[in-house]
Amino acid sequence: MKVKKYVAETMQDAIFKVKADLGPEAIILDTNKFKKGGFLGFFTKTMVEIIAGVEEKKREFKQNNNNFALQEINDLKNMVTEIHKSWQNDEFLSHLSEELLEIYQHFNQQEVNEELAKGFIKVIKENKIVPGEINSQLDAVLQEYIGECQLISTDDSQKVIGFVGPTGVGKTTTIAKLAAHFTLDEGKKVCLITTDTYRIAAVQQLQTYSDIINIPLHVAYNEQELVKLIRFDLKDKYDLILIDTAGSSWKDGIQLGKLKTLLKRELVDEIHLMISLNTRSNIIREVIKGFSLLKPDKLILTKLDETSVYGDIINIKNISKLPYSYITIGQDVPDDLEAARAELLTGYLTGGLNV
Ligand SMILES: Nc1nc2c(ncn2[C@@H]2O[C@H](COP(=O)(O)OP(=O)(O)OP(=O)(O)O)[C@@H](O)[C@H]2O)c(=O)[nH]1
Ligand SMILES: [Mg+2]
The missing domain is CATH 1.20.120 (Four Helix Bundle (Hemerythrin (Met), subunit A))
Structure with a gap:
């Protein structure tokens, strides 16, 4: 803290000096009155002394902040002007x-x-x-x-669906939502398999949901176990088998290759690629490119509640050419899941536009 002493004839003058020197955020730490000058007690003046201080860093920070905000406003103004200029041309x-x-x-x-x-x-x-x-x-x-939208159909034979996507997009949560929907709303027999055995908590996460919905969960530690489960143990016993996978980096070709081997096309009927809409557009492009190795059939958009920019709904469609199946709009299981109806998605995109 910067501390200084100010002397004036009146309290008002002293405060004026403090504010002029240290700014409006200065605080008064002490005040004193004393007599000055005079002769034999005559003609003395009562003076006021103020000790005041101000937080130096705070001031600097605020100043920097203001400068930064001003700079940002100017940058934005310039950007808008540039955009309008380019539009005119x-x-x-x-x-x-x-x-x-x-x-x-x-x-x-x-x-x-x-x-x-x-x-x-x-x-x-x-x-x-x-x-x-x-x-x-x-x-x-x-x-x-x-x-x-192309939803999961359970009309005829048993369906085996695999869910893939980058880490944390909401695969496990969405599987739980779908499992609850098909079990409770559609009265289907649903079974879960997780292949995400990298993290101990991952199995536990899905186990908790399967316990609540009261459906079985199987863990497949490798490719052979998954084949055995689908071809023998669970064959024709369920309407729907949903397979959770570990999050993969779109940049990791080896990991994606393993996932492709795991979710063999002769084993799974559909692969749904999950993309979170709160991801930057250029990354989404990379994700679609990376995961195209697995030849996904459908797309699930997640976390629409975490953005207010929806252009990627169209951009993703343009890049992937894949149909949408579902969207998720929050963390609540099973409520925050919707069919990816075109009217609904269009509504997100054109909401607020009135021409
Ligand atoms: N806001 C919001 N959060 C969501 C949504 N879907 C999932 N989440 C949250 O995102 C976080 C990650 O969800 P998970 O289901 O564990 O994601 P994951 O893809 O299985 O993650 P990994 O297995 O680690 O790759 C959790 O906190 C979820 O509650 C959604 O639609 N909106
Ligand atoms: Mg998961």
Whole structure:
């Protein structure tokens, strides 16, 4: 703390000096009055002395913070100006109506890939849609693009489904949600297998859910055990077998190779790749590329509740060309699970847009 002494004729003047020197955050530590000058007790002046201090670091930090905030605001302003300049120079955008430009701007904020955004707008523009109907037409175009969700079907034979994805995307939690849904809502016979034996807690996590839902959980420590479970022990005993796997890095080719061997296509009917929507777009692209080794059939989007930017719903579709099956929107088992209906996903993307 920086501490200084100030002397003035009145308390008001002294405080004024403190504030002028140390700033409004200064605190008064002590005050004194004393007599000054004079002769034989006459003509003396009563003076006020204030000892005041201020937290130096705090001041600096605040100052830095303010500078940082100002810098950020300026950067943002510059960015917006640059974007608008580039839009003015963009042949396609410079010919758009106000409504269509507004849609483009919305897509931009939602981080929809630029080319895709222009593509959607082009479709609407060429269809010469009546003003007032743009919103519903846009929704229709997006729904068409997203396509119908492809849920897990348990109508005919036993289904074996494997779930894969990066660490922590919500595989185990989503399996628990699906198991609860099919057991309790659809009255199906469901069985769980976990192959995630790397972490002791992982088996325990799924065991807790299987106990609550009252369905069996089997642990497969290797490929042979998984084959034995699916081909013999559990064959035709359940409508649905859900297989949990350990989180894998999309960069680790060896780990992905092992996972591919584990979830042999002759063993599993479907592989659902899980992607968390709170992941950065460029990483999502890498994840899809890495996991394409396993040839996933469907995509599950997780953690939609943890973002407010939904452009990746469209971007992922564009990169993967895979159908969506489910989305998850929170940690609650079994409630925070929804079918990935195109209307629902479009709603996330165009919510708040009103042209
Ligand atoms: N906010 C939110 N959290 C979720 C969602 N789904 C799962 N989680 C949370 O994400 C965390 C990780 O979930 P898990 O199910 O263990 O993820 P995982 O993919 O099995 O993780 P690993 O097995 O370690 O790869 C937990 O705290 C979950 O409660 C969701 O939709 N929204
Ligand atoms: Mg897990």
